Amino acid sequence: MLQQTPVARVLPTWRAWMNRWPTPADLAASPTSEVIRAWDRLGYPRRAIRLHRAAQVIVADHGGFVPSDLDALLSLPGVGEYTAGAVRAFAFDIPALTLDTNVRRVLARYLQGQALPTGQVTRAERELTWSIMPADGATKWMAGLMELGALVCTAKKPDCNHCPLVTNCAWVAAGSPPPVQPPRRQPQYVGSDRQARGHILAMLRNDVEALDLNTVRAGSDYVWADEAQAERALSGLASDGLINLRNDGKYCLPN
């Protein structure tokens, strides 16, 4: 849930989710439709599908317990380098890298004097982080860096006056320069395929039992005036496993 989604926004959904499905086996046994509905508007609903499938793999291959083995974690749907490291560090107290956007930003500023990290995690970043990770309390150290980035050393308005690292921060010493390389412009959401997918899923989560291309295009919203876009959204959702094509030609939430 936390992948590309702020903690404050995840928390209420996460609490309800864990109350309803306390264990991987509970989630694995739930119909996909209920999983998608419970995900609600958290965003990136394919994460819900992957989490559901990961729970089923955990039940089938790991006795219903989340594995601590790195390769086992990485083989789970939706679990990549960051999530695998976070589970190992925070659930199992195993020294591991959790190079999320927060940790990367803190280290980019404190060590490199750069306002923001660029591109993907590099080998140099991994090796540097390993080299400065303390032997004792490694996982608390990673959690501390993450928390510092999330609450103090934020992307937009860092609260350097309350930062425990301010006296040795290379970025502050350099006068807090702006990003060298401005981030790539993110595409407009309004009118996008993403919005079309979101609206289709919202209909199916709520009152619409099943729908087809005509149903989508009959909507009053301009997003669906584009037939090709509506088709892309439907086929994309289907290939992601978020909707199923029924025998009557209409789409519905999977089982």
Add this chain to the structure above:
DNA sequence: AATACGGGGAC
């Protein structure tokens, strides 16, 4: 290495 993938809140 680029791109697709949500949606809400802050400014």
Add this chain to the structure above:
DNA sequence: GTCCCAGTATT
């Protein structure tokens, strides 16, 4: 409007 968010999988 634009940017950002405890990233991942695919091309």
